[in-house]
Ligand SMILES: Nc1nc2c(ncn2[C@@H]2O[C@H](COP(=O)(O)OP(=O)(O)OP(=O)(O)O)[C@@H](O)[C@H]2O)c(=O)[nH]1
């Protein structure tokens with residue numbers, strides 16, 4: 001039997017079998033006044049409902065507009081901490097794998113003298129160290145081969161580790177073993193090449209990183225993304241995920257006798273002795289080589305890092321160094337909180353001088369810049385040009401960024417980075433005024449020095465910005481410190497979003 005059908009006052013069909021529709025039907029004996037009141041009430045309710053719909057639509061449109069994405073550019077000289085900042089956002093975002101690294105390069109000759117000028121004196125026990133650590137050289141070569149392209153044609157050059165070894169015993173005429181095996185003066189010097197094409201989310205590398213962390217000597221390792229390093233992932237253990245102990249299969253990489261971890265592990269005692277040796281320390285000091293600012297982090301933790309079942313921690317990832325070549329794009333959106341739904345695009349560029357020409361194309365539609373200036377570097381020189389003081393280079397770079405007209409409406413956040421190292425350096429008695437005459441006879445403590453730098457960078461911005469309305473947001477940072485940095489990054493995200501909304505006239 002067909003269901004009874006009625007029509008409401010708007011002519012819509014209502015089926016009386018629908019309990020809600022039935023409840024909404026006018027009473028059968030409705031008086032004209034009741035009917036008028038009811039219609040009026042229905043009209044009011046409709047208006048309220050339409051208003052709510054409007055608000056939802058508007059909010060959605062607004063969110064779509066603001067979500068249009070926020071583009072942030074990380075700028076600063078090489079080794080200023082750009083990629084480390086990116087790793088931090090990655091760690092904060094989802095606590096997953098972060099991008100990899102490379103060994104921290106050290107200043108080969110902090111006073112600008114070429115390495116050859118400071119080769120020479122042997123440390124006692126050098127021959128014994130060399131003999132005991134020799135397997136590492138072979139291991140490094142093996143890993144370099146695995147990580148590098150077979151037709152690698154990058155120019156090779158001595159990295160700090162080679163130089164370091166030379167400090168310990170080589171001479172110009174009789175280089176130590178480390179200098180004899182490779183092409184040119186040293187061994188092949190691979191580097192991770194990051195493609196120019198912006199990539200999707202960074203996903204490379206905890207394994208690559210763990211491998212290179214463990215094994216890469218202090219050289220610029222170049223690994224072409226398309227080649228061998230991917231296979232090397234397998235060697236790092238991914239293909240040897242734990243299997244049944246009873247099946248006869250190996251349980252993990254540590255059971256594979258060919259795994260590099262065994263050589264490392266066997267060399268650990270000699271590495272520890274070398275690193276603790278007061279003669280070695282003295283020699284490094286003499287040469288003003290601050291390994292503690294770079295690979296020292298790992299050298300202090302040799303037993304942990306060389307353990308057969310070593311798995312890198314977040315901190316290991318953050319402290320490792322991989323020089324950026326080209327531009328890396330990292331996108332993510334924040335799933336909760338006030339900035340939810342906002343799509344972030346962060347561009348991490350190479351900061352070395354020969355990489356800076358790649359920056360300009362990214363200036364055009366960028367919303368914010370995080371500029372990193374490693375203020376601990378006041379007594380160091382650029383690796384790519386030992387005639388140039390690093391801090392001076394940072395100040396010049398800062399000036400060119402803040403005065404750039406294309407960037408006039410871009411929010412600028414300044415990370416005065418490596419504050420932990422600055423503090424250590426000042427406490428160790430390194431005097432700023434020996435390297436920066438303008439500091440004069442102000443106190444050489446962290447508080448005075450950091451305030452001085454804030455003022456100095458602020459004054460350059462104030463004098464050279466084409467946009468006098470622009471606020472500058474300076475932060476004293478140590479981006480390897482996750483706890484400190486997480487708060488700063490959250491704060492910077494808010495500033496950038498607000499600035500972005502303001503420029504869209506939404507707040
Ligand atoms: N102690 C300390 N080390 C830091 C800090 N920031 C960065 N580093 C280390 O400095 C090294 C260089 O950092 P990166 O983030 O690779 O530098 P970058 O600016 O990306 O360098 P390029 O890619 O060459 O432009 C890494 O080993 C980091 O772990 C810091 O605040 N404190």
Ligand SMILES: [Mg+2]
Nearest residue numbers: 082083323324
């Ligand atoms: Mg980088």
